[in-house]
Amino acid sequence: MSNLEIKNLHVSVETPEGEKQILKGVDLTVGDGEIHAIMGPNGSGKSTLAYSIAGHPKYKITEGEVLLDGENIVEMTADARARAGLFLAMQYPVEVAGVSVSNFLRAAKTAVSGETPKLREWVKEMKTAMENLKINADFANRDVNFGFSGGEKKRLEILQLELLKPKFAVLDETDSGLDVDALRLVSEGVNRAHRANGNGILLITHYTRILRYIKPQFVHVFVDGKVALSGGPELADRLEEEGYAKYEAE
Numbered sequence: 001m002s003n004l005e006i007k008n009l010h011v012s013v014e015t016p017e018g019e020k021q022i023l024k025g026v027d028l029t030v031g032d033g034e035i036h037a038i039m040g041p042n043g044s045g046k047s048t049l050a051y052s053i054a055g056h057p058k059y060k061i062t063e064g065e066v067l068l069d070g071e072n073i074v075e076m077t078a079d080a081r082a083r084a085g086l087f088l089a090m091q092y093p094v095e096v097a098g099v100s101v102s103n104f105l106r107a108a109k110t111a112v113s114g115e116t117p118k119l120r121e122w123v124k125e126m127k128t129a130m131e132n133l134k135i136n137a138d139f140a141n142r143d144v145n146f147g148f149s150g151g152e153k154k155r156l157e158i159l160q161l162e163l164l165k166p167k168f169a170v171l172d173e174t175d176s177g178l179d180v181d182a183l184r185l186v187s188e189g190v191n192r193a194h195r196a197n198g199n200g201i202l203l204i205t206h207y208t209r210i211l212r213y214i215k216p217q218f219v220h221v222f223v224d225g226k227v228a229l230s231g232g233p234e235l236a237d238r239l240e241e242e243g244y245a246k247y248e249a250e
């Protein structure tokens with residue numbers, strides 16, 4: 001069981017017009033093995049928060065810290081953070097031409113665990129995980145995300161979550177663009193990974209519908225680069241009724 005503490009996080013990016021501040025003092029603690037949802041309007045900085053936790057080099061942390069199980073990770077490279085147990089399911093997964101899904105997954109597993117998984121067990125585990133997510137076996141030989149539909153890309157992200165078994169997972173709008181069946185499959189995958197590994201989860205979403213399947217203990221409203229309000233699951237219901245405008249105005 002792992003926890004994540006974000007303290008007074010300020011993040012900026014370089015733009016042609018100069019440095020732009022996006023995160024303006026994020027404070028958030030996800031306790032051991034908890035699931036927290038972050039909800040907020042488009043452009044409020046949710047993906048920036050996800051990238052900043054994962055270590056995207058474009059996002060410059062100008063102030064504050066991020067602690068994974070008490071260890072400050074902000075000086076670490078993205079791959080070092082992954083080895084430390086962090087995982088990011090991206091809102092827009094990238095296509096990697098020339099790298100097959102099976103090679104990618106095995107290389108990723110080897111990189112994060114420090115040893116090559118035993119082939120027989122690995123193939124079995126991969127097959128089961130793919131069946132659970134209803135990913136056709138052919139996908140193992142296809143290039144990563146290349147020509148995948150939106151829903152297929154999101155399922156591949158969750159396949160990684162299940163196989164890599166991170167200590168802490170940030171899921172950035174894993175629900176967006178999914179139909180009801182895909183949403184259920186993806187949610188079941190997240191719940192299965194959580195049950196098996198007890199990982200902490202930060203679930204970023206724009207809509208409340210994924211919260212019918214994945215039950216967070218806490219919900220945070222994210223507005224203009226910081227947490228505007230935190231509460232229990234009932235907060236999500238209020239957002240569904242009221243929208244975000246009220247919090248944006250404040």
Ligand SMILES: Nc1ncnc2c1ncn2[C@@H]1O[C@H](COP(=O)(O)OP(=O)(O)O)[C@@H](O)[C@H]1O
Binds near residue numbers: 022
């Ligand atoms: N790499 C970047 N360069 C310039 N602006 C960026 C970059 N990344 C994010 N932004 C800006 O920061 C704001 C927050 O974006 P983002 O984190 O993607 O929000 P959200 O995920 O909540 O929709 C937006 O105004 C966006 O245009």
Ligand SMILES: [Mg+2]
Binds near residue numbers: 047048173
């Ligand atoms: Mg986003």
